Amino acid sequence: MSQPLTLAPMLRKLELWTALNTADQAAVLPLPHIIRRVRAHEFIVREDDRPRHSCLLLSGFAFRHKIAGNGGRQIFSIHMRGDIVDLHNSMLRRADHNVQALTDVEAAFIPVAAIDDLVVSHPAVAKAMWYDTLVDAAIFREWTLNVGRRDARTRMAHMLCEFALRLHVAGLGERMNYTLPMTQEQLGDALALTTVHVNRMLRSLEKDGFIERTQRSVRIVDFQLLSRIGDFDARYLHLEQAERDETTIGTGS
Amino acid sequence: MSQPLTLAPMLRKLELWTALNTADQAAVLPLPHIIRRVRAHEFIVREDDRPRHSCLLLSGFAFRHKIAGNGGRQIFSIHMRGDIVDLHNSMLRRADHNVQALTDVEAAFIPVAAIDDLVVSHPAVAKAMWYDTLVDAAIFREWTLNVGRRDARTRMAHMLCEFALRLHVAGLGERMNYTLPMTQEQLGDALALTTVHVNRMLRSLEKDGFIERTQRSVRIVDFQLLSRIGDFDARYLHLEQAERDETTIGTGS
DNA sequence: CGACGATTTGAAATCAGTCAAGAGCAGTGG
DNA sequence: CCACTGCTCTTGACTGATTTCAAATCGTCG
Numbered sequence: 001m002s003q004p005l006t007l008a009p010m011l012r013k014l015e016l017w018t019a020l021n022t023a024d025q026a027a028v029l030p031l032p033h034i035i036r037r038v039r040a041h042e043f044i045v046r047e048d049d050r051p052r053h054s055c056l057l058l059s060g061f062a063f064r065h066k067i068a069g070n071g072g073r074q075i076f077s078i079h080m081r082g083d084i085v086d087l088h089n090s091m092l093r094r095a096d097h098n099v100q101a102l103t104d105v106e107a108a109f110i111p112v113a114a115i116d117d118l119v120v121s122h123p124a125v126a127k128a129m130w131y132d133t134l135v136d137a138a139i140f141r142e143w144t145l146n147v148g149r150r151d152a153r154t155r156m157a158h159m160l161c162e163f164a165l166r167l168h169v170a171g172l173g174e175r176m177n178y179t180l181p182m183t184q185e186q187l188g189d190a191l192a193l194t195t196v197h198v199n200r201m202l203r204s205l206e207k208d209g210f211i212e213r214t215q216r217s218v219r220i221v222d223f224q225l226l227s228r229i230g231d232f233d234a235r236y237l238h239l240e241q242a243e244r245d246e247t248t249i250g251t252g253s
Numbered sequence: 254m255s256q257p258l259t260l261a262p263m264l265r266k267l268e269l270w271t272a273l274n275t276a277d278q279a280a281v282l283p284l285p286h287i288i289r290r291v292r293a294h295e296f297i298v299r300e301d302d303r304p305r306h307s308c309l310l311l312s313g314f315a316f317r318h319k320i321a322g323n324g325g326r327q328i329f330s331i332h333m334r335g336d337i338v339d340l341h342n343s344m345l346r347r348a349d350h351n352v353q354a355l356t357d358v359e360a361a362f363i364p365v366a367a368i369d370d371l372v373v374s375h376p377a378v379a380k381a382m383w384y385d386t387l388v389d390a391a392i393f394r395e396w397t398l399n400v401g402r403r404d405a406r407t408r409m410a411h412m413l414c415e416f417a418l419r420l421h422v423a424g425l426g427e428r429m430n431y432t433l434p435m436t437q438e439q440l441g442d443a444l445a446l447t448t449v450h451v452n453r454m455l456r457s458l459e460k461d462g463f464i465e466r467t468q469r470s471v472r473i474v475d476f477q478l479l480s481r482i483g484d485f486d487a488r489y490l491h492l493e494q495a496e497r498d499e500t501t502i503g504t505g506s
Numbered sequence: 507c508g509a510c511g512a513t514t515t516g517a518a519a520t521c522a523g524t525c526a527a528g529a530g531c532a533g534t535g536g
Numbered sequence: 537c538c539a540c541t542g543c544t545c546t547t548g549a550c551t552g553a554t555t556t557c558a559a560a561t562c563g564t565c566g
Contacts, residue, residue, distance in 0.1 A: 048488075066394065069484035072402035076394050088387055096391050096489045119380065123373040130372075130383040133390060134341055138349050140393040141319065141329050147401040148445030149325035152522070183544065192401030194523055199546060215531090215545090231322035235301075236349045405554070436512065447555055452514060468513090468563085 004029055006108055009082035010056050016169075016239070017131040024124045031118065033108040038062075038101045044086065045099040051090040053109035057083050060105030061181040064088075065189065066097040075190035077139060078102065078163075078182070080170045087133060090115075102181050135238050142236040147192045150231060155191045156201040157230025160211065164220055165234055176220040205229070257282055259361055262335035263309050269422075269492070270384035277377045284371065286361040291315075297339065297352040297360070304343040306362035310336050313358030314434040317341075318442065319350040328443035330392060331355065331416075331435070333423045340386060343368075355434050388491050395489040400445045403484060408444045409454040410483025413464065417473055418487055429473040458482070 007029050014020060014028070035058070038044060044062060045051050062085050064076040076097065079085045089095035090112045119126035146155050163180065167173030180187070188198040205211050210226050212219040220226050227233070260282050267273060267281070288311070291297060297315060298304050315338050317329040329350065332338045342348035343365045372379035399408050416433065420426030433440070441451040458464050463479050465472040473479050480486070 064394075066398050068398055068402040070403070070407075074398040074401045076397055088390060091384065092387050092391065092491055094488070094491070094493070096491070097394060119383075120376040123376060123379065126376065126379055126383070127372065130379070130386065131344065133383065133386050134345050137341060137386060137390040137393055138345065140390055140397060141317075141350060144329055144393060144397045144400060145319050145321055145327040147397060148327045149321040150323070154323075185544080195545085196524080196547090197522055199544095200522090203546080235347070238345055238347070238349070240347070437514095438512080448513085449515090449556080450554060452512095453554095456514080 006035065007031060007033065007056065009058060010084060013082040014125065014128040014132065018124060018128040020124055020128065024122050027118060027122045028125060031110050031114050033110045035106065035108055038105040038107060040101055040103050042101050043098060044101060045089050045095050047095050047098050049095040050093060051086060051095055052112055054087050054090045054112060054115055055085045056108040056110065057081055057085055058106040058108060061102040062099055062105055063102050064097050064099050073189045074192065075186065076143065077136070080166065080172060082170055084132065087129065138236050138238060152193055152197055153201045153204055154229065154231050156198065157205060157210065157226050158232045159191060160218060160220065161227050161230050161232035164223065165237065169239060176223055178218060180216045180218055259288065260284060260286065260309065262311060263337060266335040267378065267381040267385065271377060271381040273377055273381065277375050280371060280375045281378060284363050284367050286363045288359065288361055291354045291358040291360060293354055293356050295354050297354060298342050298348050300348050300351050302348040303346060304339060304348055305365055307340055307343045307365060307368055308338045309361040309363065310334055310338055311359040311361060314355040315352055315358055316355050317350050317352050326442045327445065328439065329396065333419065333425060335423055337385065340382065391489050391491060405446055405450055406454045406457060407482065407484050409451065410458060410463065410479055411485050412444060413471060413473065414480050414483050414485035417476065418490065422492060429476055431471060433469045433471055
């Protein structure tokens with residue numbers, strides 16, 4: 001059961017969305033949970049499971065995806081520290097997609113029943129979690145737009161911008177300079193492109209001076225510029241509150 | 254403020270997801286609201302608005318969409334009677350996408366503040382609404398998969414299956430025989446295809462005997478078969494409860 | 507009847523996919 | 537310490553599904 005502050009990243013995430021009073025905070029932190037390490041590539045939830053736990057990421061990266069009948073894989077989202085990664089599946093009772101570890105992961109598994117009780121007794125927490133779901137949904141919409149209506153290069157640039165911002169907000173990644181937690185194949189499955197084409201688009205962005213790269217590490221030369229190239233407008237991430245007390249990420253200074 | 258049963262379709266929808274006791278029902282029905290007619294093509298919410306009402310569809314169809322920088326439009330979902338069509342935008346406080354009437358629409362506009370109060374005083378209702386958001390998100394994921402990983406014909410067939418089922422559940426559409434509320438251009442924006450290609454795919458499905466069509470009306474010859482063609486598996490709609498007491502829709506009898 | 511939007515069809519162009527192969531890099535074991 | 541293995545990244549040539557462009561037909565409504 002470990003120290004009482006293990007679930008602090010969850011509180012941090014929820015408070016991005018709504019202010020929580022002391023009583024609410026005091027209800028979240030002592031939620032029962034089990035810490036477990038999950039190896040890269042292991043499944044956290046499988047489609048059709050009936051999950052009995054919700055999973056809070058403490059370190060590492062995970063992703064949601066689904067396999068089409070023709071074998072194609074579509075990745076829906078990438079998750080990082082503080083994300084409650086299968087609130088969707090566990091609240092719906094029956095998983096409609098897979099959640100898999102991208103890297104080695106440390107996670108807190110919270111019994112669904114405990115969350116069920118919590119949301120009844122603490123409406124403000126329920127609202128924060130609901131809000132979290134709403135933001136997830138907003139990101140899904142943006143990804144649909146990305147895949148459906150943007151060309152390959154724009155899509156790629158858009159993804160790089162989203163990563164930069166989300167890593168920054170999660171307190172990972174050093175501003176405009178971060179390491180992608182995924183291979184080009186996985187990037188392809190998120191963008192609905194082939195590995196080959198992902199590679200070409202990355203090189204194209206590099207050649208044109210929008211980014212610098214070595215292996216997985218990416219340096220965004222000018223965030224504003226890449227945003228324009230990637231048709232990226234951060235509003236869909238609903239981070240207004242989070243950004244209030246941050247220096248603007250776009251200035252690069 | 255009209256009769257006390259105007260909001261019954263909302264109750265019906267929420268009870269697809271969770272049982273509500275008499276007190277909860279009695280809290281939903283008298284929510285303050287204004288009935289308004291909205292003409293086809295009119296906007297219900299615009300990106301960047303700060304909506305002060307949530308909108309329950311009583312009749313007609315509406316859709317959510319967003320315009321990319323290159324002018325392309327991506328439709329995220331189609332809504333029908335009983336759908337609470339901008340819970341997303343109104344709860345997030347700042348709209349990140351547009352909601353527009355597809356046909357002439359009759360809708361009940363409920364003040365956001367009233368819903369805010371309701372979810373604090375009635376946790377079961379809050380949970381049902383949250384669940385509704387979760388199902389919306391599940392549908393967004395499936396659409397991303399559709400657009401990202403299925404070819405044009407499969408995508409088209411998938412959409413026709415989803416419509417059949419959802420119209421049926423909403424108590425509209427006559428089983429395997431319904432009228433599409435949208436033009437081929439709008440279908441294209443939902444499937445991320447051009448009008449021309451939508452037309453070709455429809456004709457192809459028709460030629461091969463999977464559907465019959467006249468104008469907007471569609472008859473699905475064999476639902477099981479079209480499901481196979483469209484890689485359609487209804488589980489993402491999370492209708493288990495709803496289907497429990499329905500005769501199987503697939504048998505066509 | 508005329509007009510306008512929606513549907514249909516054909517031909518040409520293109521973006522991204524497929525196929526194939528080589529290069530780089532990390533970990534393993536001899 | 538180096539060869540071997542396996543994965544990821546990179547590149548080129550070719551293919552093909554879908555788009556683009558253009559024009560004809562259909563339907564509905566004033």
